[in-house]
Amino acid sequence: MKTYQLTVNDLIIDADFDEENIAAIFHPLLKKWTELQRTQKQRIFVFLAAPPGCGKTTLALFLEQLSKKCSDYTPIQTLGLDGFHYEQAYLNSHEADIDGQVVPMKDYKGHPSTFNVPMLLKKLTEARLEDNKWPIYSRKLHDVIHDQVQLTEKIILLEGNYLLLDEAPWNQLHEYGADRVFLYADAAVLEERLIKRKMQGGLSYEKARIFYERSDKRNVEIALANDRSAETILYVEKGVFHPVEFEKEREV
Numbered sequence: 001m002k003t004y005q006l007t008v009n010d011l012i013i014d015a016d017f018d019e020e021n022i023a024a025i026f027h028p029l030l031k032k033w034t035e036l037q038r039t040q041k042q043r044i045f046v047f048l049a050a051p052p053g054c055g056k057t058t059l060a061l062f063l064e065q066l067s068k069k070c071s072d073y074t075p076i077q078t079l080g081l082d083g084f085h086y087e088q089a090y091l092n093s094h095e096a097d098i099d100g101q102v103v104p105m106k107d108y109k110g111h112p113s114t115f116n117v118p119m120l121l122k123k124l125t126e127a128r129l130e131d132n133k134w135p136i137y138s139r140k141l142h143d144v145i146h147d148q149v150q151l152t153e154k155i156i157l158l159e160g161n162y163l164l165l166d167e168a169p170w171n172q173l174h175e176y177g178a179d180r181v182f183l184y185a186d187a188a189v190l191e192e193r194l195i196k197r198k199m200q201g202g203l204s205y206e207k208a209r210i211f212y213e214r215s216d217k218r219n220v221e222i223a224l225a226n227d228r229s230a231e232t233i234l235y236v237e238k239g240v241f242h243p244v245e246f247e248k249e250r251e252v
Helices: 019-040 056-069 088-093 117-127 170-176 187-200 205-224
Strands: 002-008 011-017 044-049 076-080 095-098 101-104 133-138 143-150 155-160 177-184 232-237 240-243
Touching (some): 011 056, 019 056, 019 155, 076 133, 117 170
């Protein structure tokens, strides 16, 4: 393992990556994306999808850093799907149909129905022609801030939970993904991580578990069921990434 410093949500963290993974998986991916972009001669988007708690944001930022350290690669820019949540005011005043029940959106923030997919499609379309600005999600405000990140690179690595979701309106995204990577981990591991994350945010164990059962568990299950359009599938175990063949049976 080798330790790298990354800035995640305005915090500098140490992230460990396996050197064999870097050589056998990550460098080939960067090479592939560089060749795709040079062939298409325009900006391309790569989708990195994973259930909550899988470490996709950390991996995306690491790949960005790695791409900028080697002159053989076209540099990538990482963006997150979280900036396309509906604004908190919208969530507070609207409902969604989830599992056949009409419920307040604010109670299920993070569910696919709480994202502004039409705005994402608009930004993707614009980005093919211009260096537009994208929104971010503020962890301090717990809300969306519009037009905060200027697109500058020719390869954009977009990471999020539902980028490979095969249902409307999410399936309209598929034409924009020049390449697709999916990460997953054991469901029990994700449960532990997500409960711990809520506790680090100030919730008691009991409240963190209630939130997991009501919201995060469903979101994990939705994401895990939508990996089949990925060109690359990686199973994450104790910080090591293992390539998975499409036909291989998975137990999660």
